[in-house]
Amino acid sequence: METKLYEASLTGDVQALNALLRQDQLTLDRLSLTVFNETPLHVAAMRGHLHFANVLLTQKPKLAVALDNQRRTPLHLASANGNLEMVQELIRVGSHDVCCFRDQEGLTALHLAALNEHLEVVKALVKANPQAAKEIPATGETILHMCVNYNRIEALKVLVELWNEEELAKITDDGGNTLLHAAAINKHIQILNYFLKKPSIKANGNAVNRLGLTALDALDQCPQDLKALEARQILMEAGVSKANDLRPLPKPLQPFTNFSATKRKGLLSRTWARYLNDDKxxxxxxxxxxxxxxxxxxxxxxxxxxxxPGGTISDTQNGRYSLGNxxxxxxxxxxxxxxxxxxxxxxxxxxxxxxxxxxxxxxxxxxxxxxxxxxxxxxxxxxxxxxxxxxxxxxxxxxxxxxxxxxxxxxxxxxxxxxxxxxxxxxxxxxxxxxxxxxxxxxxxxxxxxxxxx
The missing domain is CATH 1.20.140 (Butyryl-CoA Dehydrogenase, subunit A; domain 3)
Incomplete structure (x- = not known):
């Protein structure tokens, strides 16, 4: 019986599902006793069989919050595949709390939708439960950091609206990296320019992570290529400095000098001091x-x-052209x-x-x-x-x-x-x-x- 139920979920055969339910009304109740990795609703959510999923949810609404062997709900799978109608139906039946369910990696359905950049699904999940965006996965990265790391700028633009300007500038991952750190490390030029247009992020551009590195320092730790040079130029023009340049240098003890010795300091001495101290x-x-x-x-x-100068001349030898000299x-x-x-x-x-x-x-x-x-x-x-x-x-x-x-x-x-x-x-x-x-x-x-x- 369970095997036929799963076969019907693969094809979305509603007639076969209704026939199985007429034979045994407890078919869906016995799913908890099976050894399958996911419920028929998980399969229907992956395949996008909306009508089939509606019948399952009508008969057993609790399937909306059932977990597979990776602790994913059907909403996780529908969101990852960008099935907006399925997502809306699962939220309606499973309530807004289902948006905050986390799989074994700590990811919510919103994380999967954002990483696959299904923007309409992202908007629907945010509207249903904005708190889902604040869940931190096992990697210690916020959903904004994940969008930066995977270069999902369109999803990023939708999600940043959940934080105000000051919060956005100070949000960090478990390594203390700001969003500007993440964009610099990954050398995502478009995201870097997008962040630096926000006054709060630009004003906090010299923030350091737990290693004491600014975004410019973190960029220097990465392999250097043309994108790294372009990112460096953007950061410097925005006023981002290295951590060593931000720390005030201790003043060395000055030996006692009389006024006459100081007075004799001429042009050569000043030039030499400039050569030694100018950091270029x-x-x-x-x-x-x-x-x-x-x-x-x-x-x-x-x-x-x-x-x-003078150009080149060509000649023919035995009827064939030679290269110009x-x-x-x-x-x-x-x-x-x-x-x-x-x-x-x-x-x-x-x-x-x-x-x-x-x-x-x-x-x-x-x-x-x-x-x-x-x-x-x-x-x-x-x-x-x-x-x-x-x-x-x-x-x-x-x-x-x-x-x-x-x-x-x-x-x-x-x-x-x-x-x-x-x-x-x-x-x-x-x-x-x-x-x-x-x-x-x-x-x-x-x-x-x-x-x-x-």
């Missing part, structure tokens, strides 16, 4: 713009390499080789800068700052050299007017002077770091060799 945070904020600039320079060099190779191969060398360096250095920028290394690090500065200056020098060589190749007898030559040479000289200054400052900074590292060891050795005072 503006470079972190402009990382995306630097990548675009480097790509433009590399693309220009790539185009110049494939389209050299640069016209300059027919005139002066040495000058063309020099042009190719300059142009290659101009293309490769920006590509190396791009690799450095997308690798995620902190640009406030003095070494990487120096490497980036040297690479940029070198690319500029070779770009000017490539231009000068191209103009000479296109001029009669390699003639270039003196004004152009002097402007290019002065520009390259200026880049060289700037590179020398940065290198000197960097070398001095390294020497000072090494000296400070060795000073405690030297003092310890001296103290060990000093006789005891009597």
């Amino acid at each position: 945070q503006w470079l972190e904020k402009q990382r995306g713009i630097l990548i675009v600039a480097a790509l433009v320079v590399a693309a220009m060099a790539f185009h110049s390499g494939l389209n050299p 640069a016209a300059q190779t027919e005139v002066d191969m040495d000058n063309f080789s020099q042009f190719v060398a300059y142009n290659t360096v101009t293309m490769v250095i920006p590509l190396a800068i791009i690799v450095l920028l997308i690798s995620g290394v902190p640009l406030r690090n003095k070494f990487w700052m120096w490497v980036l500065t040297m690479g940029t200056l070198l690319a500029v020098v070779f770009m000017v050299a490539t231009y000068l060589q191209s103009v000479a190749m296109m001029s009669p007898d390699m003639y270039v007017n003196s004004t152009t030559v002097w402007i290019c040479l002065i520009w390259m000289l200026g880049c060289g002077v700037m590179a020398l200054i940065h290198t000197v400052f960097f070398v001095v900074w390294v020497v000072m770091k090494l000296f400070k590292h060795r000073t405690p060891e030297i003092d310890m050795i001296r103290n060990q060799g000093r006789p005891f005072d009597i």
